[in-house]
Amino acid sequence: MTEPGPDKAHHPFPGPPRRAADVVRHIVDALAAPAAFLMVESGNGPEWGAVVALLVALVIGAIRRHRGDSLAVVMLSTCVVAFHSVSAIAFGEGRAFYFPELVVNAAGLLACAGSLLIGRPLTEAVCRKAGVEPSGTAGDPAARRRHVRLTAGWAVLWVSHLVPLGYLYAADSLVGLTLVSALFCKPSLLATAAFTVVVVRRAVRQGLYATGVAPDHQVVAATPEDRPAPRRKDPS
Numbered sequence: 730m731t732e733p734g735p736d737k738a739h740h741p742f743p744g745p746p747r748r749a750a751d752v753v754r755h756i757v758d759a760l761a762a763p764a765a766f767l768m769v770e771s772g773n774g775p776e777w778g779a780v781v782a783l784l785v786a787l788v789i790g791a792i793r794r795h796r797g798d799s800l801a802v803v804m805l806s807t808c809v810v811a812f813h814s815v816s817a818i819a820f821g822e823g824r825a826f827y828f829p830e831l832v833v834n835a836a837g838l839l840a841c842a843g844s845l846l847i848g849r850p851l852t853e854a855v856c857r858k859a860g861v862e863p864s865g866t867a868g869d870p871a872a873r874r875r876h877v878r879l880t881a882g883w884a885v886l887w888v889s890h891l892v893p894l895g896y897l898y899a900a901d902s903l904v905g906l907t908l909v910s911a912l913f914c915k916p917s918l919l920a921t922a923a924f925t926v927v928v929v930r931r932a933v934r935q936g937l938y939a940t941g942v943a944p945d946h947q948v949v950a951a952t953p954e955d956r957p958a959p960r961r962k963d964p965s
Contacts, residue, residue, distance in 0.1 A: 756919070758793060760911045762786045762810045763826070767907045770823045778823065779814035786810035823903040830910060831894055838887035841880050850880035852925060861929050875932055879925050886921050890914045 770778030844851040853876035856862035897905040
């Protein structure tokens with residue numbers, strides 16, 4: 730029995746996460762449009778603030794696309810800003826720029842709570858769809874308990890976003906909404922997503938090692954060339 734060479738190795742897990750500098754860069758890109766909205770809205774109203782925010786999002790999207798980001802990611806981030814901008818224009822007030830954020834957090838809370846009530850934690854379905862949780866753990870009680878805890882953690886995260894955002898929205902504090910969204914909501918969302926991936930990958934690796942299968946290698950049968958030649962009998 731031999732281990733395969735580098736060209737035959739089987740890697741069921743995605744590569745390591747991006748460098749911290751890349752994460753910071755993406756956070757800065759995500760904050761550019763809300764910052765532009767805040768600066769323009771104070772002097773020209775929410776309509777012009779929304780237009781400028783959308784233009785900034787389009788420019789950032791073009792830059793990210795040039796850097797090599799996938800079209801799907803660029804389109805998603807641009808559509809999010811467009812959703813916020815349309816909300817501000819439709820309601821005619823600055824705080825409405827963050828109304829979609831309230832909707833997303835409320836929907837996330839309801840989805841997590843509902844999945845826990847029916848006994849099918851949301852993170853399990855999402856991780857399987859993304860390929861983080863392998864299909865081989867389906868029906869595993871340990872995996873189910875793990876995802877119950879993770880989904881409950883996500884529910885707490887949504888609540889922690891809704892409370893300050895709801896209070897600041899009611900107080901009509903655009904500066905406060907911008908700061909909370911930029912400095913707390915987005916970073917905590919990214920951190921929770923990264924934590925979820927790390928926890929699931931680590932648990933899966935431990936499960937594979939416990940069963941005697943290394944996660945980064947696949948044991949293959951030895952070829953005839955790998956088998957030692959039979960020893961000749963000594964005639965004496």
